[in-house]
Amino acid sequence: MSTKSDSVCRAALRGGSVLSAFALAAALASPAAAQETTPSEAPVLPMASAEDVIIVTGSRIARPDLQAASPVSVVTQESIKLSGTSGVEDYLRDIPQAVAAWGSATNNGNEGAATVDLRNLGEERTLVLVDGKRFVPYDSNGVVDLNMIPPALIERVEVVTGGASAVYGSDAISGVVNFIMRKDFEGIEADAQYGLTTRGDGQKTALSLTAGANFAEGRGNITINGTYRKEQAVYQGARGYSFDALAAADFSPGGSFTNAPGFVDLGPDGYQFDAGGNLIDLGANPGAFEPFNFNPYNLLQAPNEQWTATVLANYEISDSLEFYGRGSWAKSKVTTIVAPTGTFFFPFDINYLDNPFLSAQARGVFAGFDLDDPATPANEAGDGIVSAALGRRLTELGTRDSIYENKAWQVVGGLRGEFSGTLRWEVFAQYAKTKRTQDFVNDVAYDRLFQAVQVTPGGACVDPSGGCVPANIFGPGNLSEEAAEFIRLDLHQDDSTSQFVTGGFVTGDLPFTVPMAATPGAFVVGVEYRKETSKARPDANLIAGNSIGFGGSTPIDAQYDVKEAYAELKLPLVSDMSFVQELNLEGGVRYADYKNKVKTLGVGNSYSNWSWKLGGDWKPVNDLRVRVMYQRSVRAPNINEIGQPQTPSTGDATFDPCADSNPVGNPALTQLCIDTGVPAAQIGSVGGPIAGQINNFIGGNPDLVPEKSTTWTIGAVIQPRALPGFTATVDFFDIKVKDAILQIPEQSVLDICYGIEQDASGTFCSLIARSPTGRLNGDTTVGVDVSRRNIGQLRSQGIDIGLQYRFDIGAAGSLGLAFAATRQLKTDLQFASLLPTNECVGLVGKICLRPDPKWRWTQTTTWNNGPLTLQLRWQYIGKLTNDTVGFGTADPADFVVPKIKAYNYFDLAGSYDVTERFSLRGGINNLFDKQPPVVGNDYGGTTENSGNTYPATYDPLGRAFFVGATVSF
Incomplete structure (x- = not known):
């Protein structure tokens, strides 16, 4: 609905923290050389011990001497703290491998969640883990809400980009984000942070308390954490650049x-009411039109609150057997606010002859349009009733607020142990559930308003049932408070999602060594079972589509389960030879058997798939390691994609080929418009999309099959012995997704129908349903069907670069330089075989929705001298060009800002250890108070573009300060 674990060996868990090393490096996202690595071969500081830097993401084989071929990036808690962000989603959207996904800067279209999108392939293709285990999704889309993960308990975040389904199963197409929690904590630690902008708004508060203790003579540990976060609302009306809804063209x-x-959508140009109930002909008086400025009501920062509580425990039952467990509880409340609802050109029957709310002049105008309406047989010519599409903003009802409350909990427990010194095993089980309530307030009930606009000469409702109050919506400010309450509609929906996962594996050394290798290889074999269920329970008005402003929703009751078996192998092939100091092979395979059931539709489906990986690394000399990996990954359709029935909603479009005067003079197009629902009498006067939006129908399909992707990565790690403390990584990636499950854009359906297919009975033309006036705006029977289909192809290709150098500067301390960049070479999107491939790299607009520049980088300079640390962070976002979309081709010159210039942001932060147990930190983000690019409201999709800019990609609020403190006992 829209608005108009992996486990590691016990030694790894006992190791010390990597925070000190990474904090000094202060890298935004340090590209690590391998999943399990010694410090001499990874871009972390050489002062860390081997046990400190075992990286666990991307493989279940955890042996420090075996290198993995997939690149991993690491974000530490100290880096997050110095950034001043209160939530991890704000930080992750700034790493070069990601694009801006949902978060507090997303208003219209945000479902009350914070997500991560790696490689611009969609959040549903990014797998989120907590300590190597799947975290519970927030709804039937299978996506994790990062609001539910406590920032204060994060030790580090490990990011693997590219396919990882052979290790983790479905969803890991664009990569994996693994949140590693702080374990074996002793003592009490309290942390507080507060921030606000220089305008005095946008306040952000974060509080946390962590307590931990060892027991049983150090054989066990329990750690407890509680956190609270709050962000206050900032309206678009609070900034000059976003106050007015600006047209991108001028x-x-x-x-x-x-x-x-x-x-009133009558005649070629329509009419507009004045305060006296008269109708102004906008064709004769175009200057009289008063567009509604919706911007001031919308948000640049959505208000949200989060509470989390987490318990971590582990206990060594014996020297060869350990129990571990985690309990997580979280609650979040997010409110998005958009402009007051309206009638949005739903059709209404107006009894104009004796309606006391209409002037004599308006009655005369309506009489001229009192024609036989074949779409409404009751409305005959001259009967005193006109069926008209109305566009009246009901400001008397207040803003439309969407209030999302998520409550989630997860329990994880497992045992791990050793068969011998080289064989380890693990079994685990986890259960999680999310309960989600959604309240949508201050909308209008279509049936009640339809009833209330038909008024007797005495000022009563023609149909007085249900306590009807006559509604005067014919002119500004004419709707009475009593009538507003009668037509007001508040809606509610309850959702629940559950997840059960259990499995186990055995890992260890192979019983042999390859003749030319110095050490044996390692293997893992395992099985896993997962079941996910989801239910959506909208109220009767949502189901019936009686909500004009919020659209409709449909019940969902669906589930799937999957049985999987997998294996991995890492095998040293050659050691200690000339130009082949190391040559290692890595492989993995996973088989999955799926069954799904859609109870609301009484249907089900089953399928199976394979995913695998094959790669290796070569170390010709001590200073260089080359790595390569080829992977086949899958993403099975989630519950929403298989279980959502067709639902009326709202989508984006810039151009209707049948609107205005477009068909005139083109007989073939004129006939096609008539054949697809435009009344012949309306040719030349059909209204186009309203504010870049049209009606649509969204939905799932139980017959969907898994997407398949292939990923190539090839790269190198350079650590010259002549330059101690320096590390460079360069990695090329190429991800291709076939049979992608996509919701084809509404504009693309129109383009194919009228520009390519040109057949009213064709596949795409059949997806179009027009109103009685020919519009694509109207009631819930009108719109373009964009239900999900296995129809698309996606591709992301580029180069990741990581540089890090740390050196001493004598008595002045030490200096750390870090650079993480992505050069995007391809971001391709093809919605259907009939359509050309949209090459979206460096483009943004109606098709290329999320900004994806060719270059993104972050450079940090960190100076450390004793208790003082200062950091300057430089973030670069490359230039973007408006994509050329629509019927035919739109010229970028049609936009005032055809190109968004490159943006540079600078953040300054520092911390000071007052005592061993008390530290302070603070900083200034957007140091030079740079305003975001102003491009106009219709530059792109309504979810990404809001307030004339892209508030999730660029800083919408301006310079902001933060202060924080940590105290431990």
Whole structure:
């Protein structure tokens, strides 16, 4: 609905923290050389011990001497603290491998969650783990809400980009984000942080308390954490650049045709009511039109609160047997706010002859349109009733607020042990559940308003049932408080999602060594079972589509389960030879058997798939390691994609080929428009998309099959002995996704139908349902069907670069330099075989929705001298060009800002250890108070573009300060 574990060996868990090393490096995302690595071969500081830097993501084989071929990036807790962000989603969207996904800067279209999107392939293709275990999704889409993960308990975040399904199963197409929690904590630690902008708004508060203790003579540990976060709302009206809804073509103040006076879609140009109930012919008086400026009501930062509680425990039952467990509880509340609802060109029957709310002049205008309406047989010519599409903004009802509350809990428990010195095993089980309530307030009930606009000469409802109160929506400010309450509609939906996972594996050394290798290889074999269920329970008005402003929703009751078996192998092939100091082979395979069931539809489906990986690394000399990996990954359709029935909603489109005067003079197009639902009498006067939006139908398909992807990565790690403390990594990646499950854009359906297919009975033309006036805006029977299909192809290709250098500067301390960059070479998106491939790298607009520049980088300079640390962070976002979309091709020159210039942001932060147990930190983000690019509201999709800019990609609030303190006992 929209608005108009892996485990590691026990030695690894006992190791000390990597925080000190990474904090000094202060790398935004230090590209690690391998999953399990010694410090001499990874871009971390050489002062860390071997046990400190075992990286666990990307493989279940945890042996420090075996290198893995997949590159991993690491973000530490200290890096997050010095950034001043209160939530991890704000930080992760800034790493070069990611693009801006949902978060507090997303308003219209945000489902009350914070997500991560690696490689711009969609959050549903990024797998999120906590300590190597799947975390519970927030709803039927299978996506994790990062709000539910406590930042204060994160030790580090490990990011593997590219396919990883052979290790983790479905969803790991673009990569894995693994949150590693702090374990074996002793003592009490309290942390507090507060921030606000220089305008005095956008306050952010974060509080946490962590307590831990060892017991049983150090054989066990229990750690408990509680956190609280709050961010306050910032409206678009609070910033000059976002106050007015600007047109991208000329920056003229614009807005919606659904305005406060009321727009009537009759005649070539339509009419607008005035305060006296008269109708102004906008063809004769175009200057009289008053577009509705919806921007001031919308948000640049959505208000949200999060509470989390986490318990971590481990206990060594014996020298060869250990228990571990985690209990997580979280609650979040997110509110998004958009402009007051309206009628949005739903059709209404108006009894104009004796309606006391209409002037004599308006009655005369309506009489001219009192024609036989074949779509409404009751409305005959001259019967005193006109069926008209109305666009009246109902400001009297207040803003439309969407209130999302998520409550999630997860329990994880397992045993791990050793058969011998080289064989280890683990079994685990986990269960999680999310309960989600959604309240949508201050909308209008279509049935009640339809009833309330038909008024007797005496001022009563023609149909007085249900306590009807006559509604005067014919002019600004005419709706009474009593009528507003009668038509007001608040909606509610309850969702629940559950997840059960159990499995086990055995890992250890192979019983042999390859003749030319110095050490044996290692293996892992395992099995896993997972079951996920989800239910959506919308109220009756949502199901019926009686909500004009919020759209509709449909019940979902679906589930799937999957049985999997997997194996991995890492095998040294050659050691200690000239130009082949090391040559290692790595492989993995996973088989999955799926069964799904959609109870609401009484259907089900089953399928199986394979995923695998094959790669290796070669170390010709001590200073260089080359790595390569080829992987086949899958993403099975999630519950929403298989279980959601067709649902009326709202989508984006810039151009309707049948609108305005477009068909005139083109007989073939004119006939096709008529054949696809435009009344012949309306040719030349059909209204186009309203504020870049049209109606649509979304939904799933139980017959969907898994997506398949292939990923190539090839790269090198350079650590010259002549330059101690320096590490460079360069990695090329190429991810291709076939049979991608996509919701084809509404504009693409129109383009194919009218520009390519040109057949009213064709596949895509059949997806179009028009209103009685020919519009694509109207009631819940009108719109473009964009239900999900295995129809698309995706591709992401680029180069990741990581540089890190740390050196002493004598008595002045030490200096650390870190650089993490991505050069995006391809971001391709093809919605259907009939459509050309959209090459979206460096483009943004109606098809290329999320900004994905060719270059993104972050450079940090960190100076440390005793208790004092200062850090300057430089973030670069490359230039972007508006994509050319629509029927035919739109010229970028049609936009005031055809290109968004490259952006540079600078953040300054520091910390000071006052005592061993008390430290302070603070900083200034967006140091030079750089305003985001202003491009106009119709530059792209309504979820990503809001307030004339892209508030999740660029800083929408301006310079901000933060202060924080940590005290331990």
